[in-house]
Amino acid sequence: MLKLDGVSKNFGGLPALSEVSFTVPQGQLTALIGPNGAGKSTLINCITGVLQPTRGAIRFRDEEIAGLPPHTISRRGVARTFQNLKIFPRLTVLDNVLTGLTNEGGSSMLMAMLRLPYLRHRERRLKLRALEALDRFQLADKANWPAGVLAYGDKKRVELARATVGNPQLLLLDEPVAGLNAEESFAVGEQLKLLRSSGHTMLLVEHDMDLVMQLADRVVVLDSGKCIAVGTPDEVRRNPLVLEAYLGRMDATA
């Protein structure tokens, strides 16, 4: 589904990513972990077109996407959530989720201004789909609330609903449980399980090891911009390089 090949990113000569290569297979949940500053967010931004990689290839469904603008990558079927929550506080919850269907709403300003019957029907269909998504995330009763007044956990769910409503080919989740309490992150974990079982392909960036070990089919470990391990959660957990990156060098006698 997604294949990274030797992706590097320098910020004014400082390497943030060097020669990162891995694949995200279809229908699986791949987790991307690594200590702070390992380059996880930079990598997500390169995949979604917010940043352009300095070198390397990013192929999505066998097409090169490195260097394309973000909206084009979105139109090819890549959706994402953000580490620091980017919902639209002034829009209602329903409208927030509807923005997730931007790629299907038609983009001709002239047609929109004339509001021809076919557009009206399409609007109705999109609204139904957005309501279904709200239902899946237990937000249906808050559909007409301004999203800004919701509790933090609810806002996270709005963002998830918005990212998944368009049935993306690939879903990038940037720390979906950061800042949530145990109960809320459990609930989000359950949602992610549901998404995985319904066949979504996901790349999950997460600090919460419990969640990663529970959910991931495969784990990719980044450290200082390099990919140091790829494997199943169990393999990665036993990998000495990974332990070193997280805990520091092990003493020979320890």
Added chain:
Amino acid sequence: MTGRQKILYFIYLHRTGLTVIGLSLALLLFPLFEDNPYTLGLTNQIAINAIIVLGLNLFVGYAGQISLGHAAFFGLGAYGSAIATVDFGLPAWPAMALVAALVGLIALGIGIPILRLTGHYLAMATLGLNFVFYTILLQWDEVTGGPSGYYGVPFLSIGSFEFNDEVRLHYLIWGVALLALLLCLNLVRSGVGRGLAALAGDETAAAALGVNTRSTKVKVFVLSAMLASIAGSLFAHTYSFISPGSFDIFVATDFVIMVVVGGMGSIWGSLLGAGLITMLPEWMDIFETYKDFIHGGILVLVLMFLPQGLVTGLIEMGKTRLALRKARQGRQEGSGC
């Protein structure tokens, strides 16, 4: 559902359409009750301003950009129509369309480079644009008539029916304003409109959702410039005399004040903002003398206490209160109190 509920639901479902119909009827009948030419002249002025403010609100309130230069597009429309009809002898209606198309092209040419800027820089650039335009109007007097203005723009007409008094102009100008209102209402209630709202909320998020942020900004800029140009053409054909003072930077800031006071991102607020700010000097003499001070003061007050503007701010406050009250009720029921 009972009959009563059905009616209420119908009203709720079609609230936008019904409001437009209601407003159209009121405007249709207005000259029957109010035939004072002075008052009608004022309401016509409101309609002209409303056409500009509707477009500008799409750009400022929906797409989240800023323009302190829309008086220039207004002026381009006015002088364009004047020159096309008087100097080139073109018929007025095609001239209006031609001028609007040209202004759209100019806005495209300006918008592509200038909309790379954001925030204060964009405000300064558009302000500069308006200043350049104003200076050209003053200095290039062989074409524009210079400081003494441009005389003798003909009235618009359909066949032998001339729009030459306030009542006839009322129907013409408000007709165009209602059409603009309808188009803008349609636009914001579509996927494109949600894309605009997303753009105003967060550019990175909007792009990740598939909104082409650069081209959307430019398109809305062009659309708002064309609306301003049409308003300018109507202005020239209404007063048959135009002078640079109607298109200076203070007028440009007044348009922004109308957007802000009425409500950022509220189509109906645009009407209210245009109405309030146009009427203020009429209601109190002091507003006439100290207009610029008072407009500035109003802007500061609104931005401090209701940063989304009157209509949007009040609606949002209401929605938030309602949501919070529901949440409290939910908690109380849940806890069994």
